[in-house]
Amino acid sequence: MLESSFGLTFFLKVPRKKSNLRYIYLRITVDGIPKETSTKRKWDITRWDQKAERAIGTKEDSKIINFFLTAIETKVNQYRNDLLYAEHSITSQKIIDFIMGRLVPKVKVLEEFLNHNNELRALVDVGEYAIGTHECKFR
Structure with missing residues (x-):
């Protein structure tokens, strides 16, 4: 346009x-x-x-x-x-x-959190972290 x-x-x-x-x-x-x-x-x-x-x-x-x-x-x-x-x-x-530098889509932020959570879950499965580190306790 x-x-x-x-x-x-x-x-x-x-x-x-x-x-x-x-x-x-x-x-x-x-x-x-x-x-x-x-x-x-x-x-x-x-x-x-x-x-x-x-x-x-x-x-x-x-x-x-x-x-x-x-x-x-x-x-x-x-x-x-x-x-x-x-x-x-x-x-x-x-x-x-x-x-x-303010054009980062919000979807990308959510994707980054999801990637971080997946990486942390993999470390829990290996035994490097406890399952409580991965789970959300804010409810």
């Missing part, structure tokens, strides 16, 4: 306390709905080009932060393309959740 507009912007958020070091934020806008999240990286405002949305300079630290931001941008574009190919709806919240 195509979106009518898509935007990805990196910017330095103004802190409550006056400081030259500011957090780099990512803003994703899909169909006019913006969502923001922190990249959890700080950068000096005097060494930031807002037009290019990248760090200024040729020092190693600016190269590292620019590479990090490019990697995030690539990851977002890849996920967006995956959603397009799968014909799923694209929302800014869905993309932010993907970046933050």
Whole structure:
């Protein structure tokens, strides 16, 4: 499902306390709905080009932060393309959740518990644990 507009912007958020070091934020806008999240990286405002949305300079630290931001941008574009190919709806919240790692389906969590319980049952059968360790006593 195509979106009518898509935007990805990196910017330095103004802190409550006056400081030259500011957090780099990512803003994703899909169909006019913006969502923001922190990249959890700080950068000096005097060494930031807002037009290019990248760090200024040729020092190693600016190269590292620019590479990090490019990697995030690539990851977002890849996920967006995956959603397009799968014909799923694209929302800014869905993309932010993907970046933050919050897209683990709940079914997977239940599968992990089932796998853990099966492994524990196998250890009970071998004699490494008592049956009381495996059984639920919350009733």
